[in-house]
Amino acid sequence: MKKNLNHALFTALITFIVSFPLLGLNLVPSGTFLTIDPADAGQFVYIFGAVILVFVFQLFRDQIMATLGHIPRPTLPETMHLSNLPQEKRSRFENWFTLTIVAFALVWPFLVSRGSIDLATLVLIYVMLGLGLNIVVGLAGLLDLGYVAFYAVGAYSYALLSEYLGMSFWLALPIGGLMAALFGFILGFPVLRLRGDYLAIVTLGFGEIIRILLNNLTELTGGPNGIGGIPKPTLFGMEFGRRVKEEGNTLFHDVFGIAYDSSYKVIFLYILALLLVLFTIFVIRRLVRMPVGRAWEALREDEIACRSLGLNRTAIKLSAFTIGAAFAGFAGCFFAARQGFISPESFTFIESAIILAIVVLGGMGSQMGVILAAIAMTVLPELAREFQEYRMLMFGLMMVLMMIWRPQGLLPAKRPHLELSDVK
Amino acid sequence: MLEALLYFVQQMLNGLTIGSTYALIAIGYTMVYGIIGMINFAHGEIYMIGTYISFVVIAGLTMLGIEYIPILLLCALVVAMIVSSSFGWAIERTAYRPLRGANRLIPLISAIGMSIFLQNYVVLAQGARDVAIPPLITGGWSFGTSNFEMTLSYMQAIIFIVTFICMYALSQFIAKSRMGRACRAVAEDLKMASLLGINTNRVISATFVIGAALAAVAGLLLGLYYGVANPHIGFIAGLKAFTAAVLGGIGSIPGAMLGGLILGVTESFTAGYFSSEYKDVVSFSLLVLILLFKPTGLLGKPDVEKI
Numbered sequence: 001m002k003k004n005l006n007h008a009l010f011t012a013l014i015t016f017i018v019s020f021p022l023l024g025l026n027l028v029p030s031g032t033f034l035t036i037d038p039a040d041a042g043q044f045v046y047i048f049g050a051v052i053l054v055f056v057f058q059l060f061r062d063q064i065m066a067t068l069g070h071i072p073r074p075t076l077p078e079t080m081h082l083s084n085l086p087q088e089k090r091s092r093f094e095n096w097f098t099l100t101i102v103a104f105a106l107v108w109p110f111l112v113s114r115g116s117i118d119l120a121t122l123v124l125i126y127v128m129l130g131l132g133l134n135i136v137v138g139l140a141g142l143l144d145l146g147y148v149a150f151y152a153v154g155a156y157s158y159a160l161l162s163e164y165l166g167m168s169f170w171l172a173l174p175i176g177g178l179m180a181a182l183f184g185f186i187l188g189f190p191v192l193r194l195r196g197d198y199l200a201i202v203t204l205g206f207g208e209i210i211r212i213l214l215n216n217l218t219e220l221t222g223g224p225n226g227i228g229g230i231p232k233p234t235l236f237g238m239e240f241g242r243r244v245k246e247e248g249n250t251l252f253h254d255v256f257g258i259a260y261d262s263s264y265k266v267i268f269l270y271i272l273a274l275l276l277v278l279f280t281i282f283v284i285r286r287l288v289r290m291p292v293g294r295a296w297e298a299l300r301e302d303e304i305a306c307r308s309l310g311l312n313r314t315a316i317k318l319s320a321f322t323i324g325a326a327f328a329g330f331a332g333c334f335f336a337a338r339q340g341f342i343s344p345e346s347f348t349f350i351e352s353a354i355i356l357a358i359v360v361l362g363g364m365g366s367q368m369g370v371i372l373a374a375i376a377m378t379v380l381p382e383l384a385r386e387f388q389e390y391r392m393l394m395f396g397l398m399m400v401l402m403m404i405w406r407p408q409g410l411l412p413a414k415r416p417h418l419e420l421s422d423v424k
Numbered sequence: 425m426l427e428a429l430l431y432f433v434q435q436m437l438n439g440l441t442i443g444s445t446y447a448l449i450a451i452g453y454t455m456v457y458g459i460i461g462m463i464n465f466a467h468g469e470i471y472m473i474g475t476y477i478s479f480v481v482i483a484g485l486t487m488l489g490i491e492y493i494p495i496l497l498l499c500a501l502v503v504a505m506i507v508s509s510s511f512g513w514a515i516e517r518t519a520y521r522p523l524r525g526a527n528r529l530i531p532l533i534s535a536i537g538m539s540i541f542l543q544n545y546v547v548l549a550q551g552a553r554d555v556a557i558p559p560l561i562t563g564g565w566s567f568g569t570s571n572f573e574m575t576l577s578y579m580q581a582i583i584f585i586v587t588f589i590c591m592y593a594l595s596q597f598i599a600k601s602r603m604g605r606a607c608r609a610v611a612e613d614l615k616m617a618s619l620l621g622i623n624t625n626r627v628i629s630a631t632f633v634i635g636a637a638l639a640a641v642a643g644l645l646l647g648l649y650y651g652v653a654n655p656h657i658g659f660i661a662g663l664k665a666f667t668a669a670v671l672g673g674i675g676s677i678p679g680a681m682l683g684g685l686i687l688g689v690t691e692s693f694t695a696g697y698f699s700s701e702y703k704d705v706v707s708f709s710l711l712v713l714i715l716l717f718k719p720t721g722l723l724g725k726p727d728v729e730k731i
Contacts (some may be wrong), residue, residue: 005669014510014513014514015514017506017507017510018488018507018511018514021477021480021503021507022473022476022477022480022545022546022549022550023549025480026550026551027483027555028479029555029556032554032558033483033486033558034479034482034483034485034486034557034558035487035555036480036483036484036487061476066634067429068628070435081509120454137529143528143529143532160459170495189613189718190712190716191712191715193716193719194715194719198670198715198719200463200532201666201667201670201711202715204663204711205663205708205711206712207473207666208663208704208708209704209708209709212701212702212704212705213705215701216702249508277689342523349659350449350540353536354652355535356536357536358530359532359534359538366528389545389548390548392540392543392544392547393540393541393544393545393548394540396537396538396539396540396541396542396543397537397539397541398537399533399534399536399537399540399541400518400519400534400537400538400541402522402530403523403526403530403533403534403537404519404534407526407527407530
């Protein structure tokens, strides 16, 4: 008890030190001087409340933990114990399940408001980014903290190509992906020989370099002002605006003889994003089953074993890096087309952190998990609009708590594996 | 000719000033990495909090009518170090200790979350705008001709002196004290050290606290040098300091000092001779180059792969 008391006093003191000077004393500029304005009484009540709470909790920690120990920890339901079903039945079930989801996702936008479709499109962009980064981090086990750089490369590729060469979205989409892949290749070539943590910091630095370059190459990229007026994608030459913007194009509502409605454009963008996501999922699912995909996972598990089996680790890592970057490029292209305006503001480190959080939260290497996590990470902050100013605070806190509560992610990837059965 | 030389020396001095503060922050990264092999992403935020706390103390004491500068500096230094160390301790306790032994990526994500949390905590508590502090220490020594005058400001001199004292104290602490010896032992082999009866959890806490205290010193010094702070300065400073730590060889304390100085000088020369917009680009490129040709950093120990 005495030990607990000491500890409780200490933690309470720390809580006070951590909260009081920052929360209680506000710096206010007055003229050329800096003065201090004590916070209002309510703030102090909170501070002392927190101190007392921490003190009481630490004092009775053993008792509280003993009581809490009886309450089961929240667990997620195992996904209907699919693994118990026989192989054939399971794959049939999975196919039906996927089809239903896709059909629902296709019908859904016609039933809900514009705002929700917009949000869903954003979710799909993050799903794509998450799936792309999942190749690098989840499958190949390479920690990339500058993934947003490839996203930026894709976005700026389309913006610049359409501004200077008048290229359409459909032509720019593969080029954007290729450009991002090229950047991934160029960056990956020298750095992939490095150990994991060095790789993390070099990619982080690379992300910053790209952002700084975009900010400073003012003649080309418009600097901090960004590039505006990026044309929206067309459907076989049909535009979704009210009037034709480009020579030779027709209008969607004219062709079909229906009245103009601005929601067509939103739905079209949503479906386009959905198709891109489906394409991504399809390609990655195939890749994972190909030798190169197997090699990624093998390399993540044991690098030395892989090398002794004759796998070329640089080539394998490079392929993961390049392919991951290409998907970011596609996502960036689509992002530029959807926004119509891009600036370096959209490609800060926090984006990389969010994408990485999606991958880890979803369960590294698991596609379904990444999709779920992307939905959670995008929709939850949107729902918590009233707490706008606390949004990022909660986001940071959630990342920490999730890692403590469920470090393996929401839906950890299940790989086919053999286990010795328990002898009973 | 003389002007060119003076200009060169001036850039050198500016670079060493910034570099020595980078070195102070880098030590926090390198010590934590050396012991638990984790990038403490929230370390930059601790530096930022150090700046804020020292501003609060200086503003508060000035309001109380105390204007004697050494007292102001000393109080700001002590309080900032105490508060930052508390943050360092609390962060380790809440965000990293529960994750000890997990996959390498997990504490990193938690650290990124912590960094975002702390940044927004300060935004909510103190506002997102810049706070500027009136220059406390002005003047300096000037040399040179009528065309170009080189100055070593008193503030720069203070930065050199304080950094030197901190570095000396730290190396003495690591070399001589009981805790310092424990730190070295844990960095060498955590499991073995704990088998030999070293309380590794305490050593890890101590590492975070020492790193945070040094970051607070850097926060005070850079805060006064630049005269402004905002809640977002921690990220880029942390990135630079981490670059410095990697440059010097992560895990090595002299390496962090060397890396910080090299980084600072590189930046200052880029800004002075080329363009200040690209100084970050050049320093990150330097990092990539060094890692390519010497992957363990300048003073790092080569990593032997054991099978």
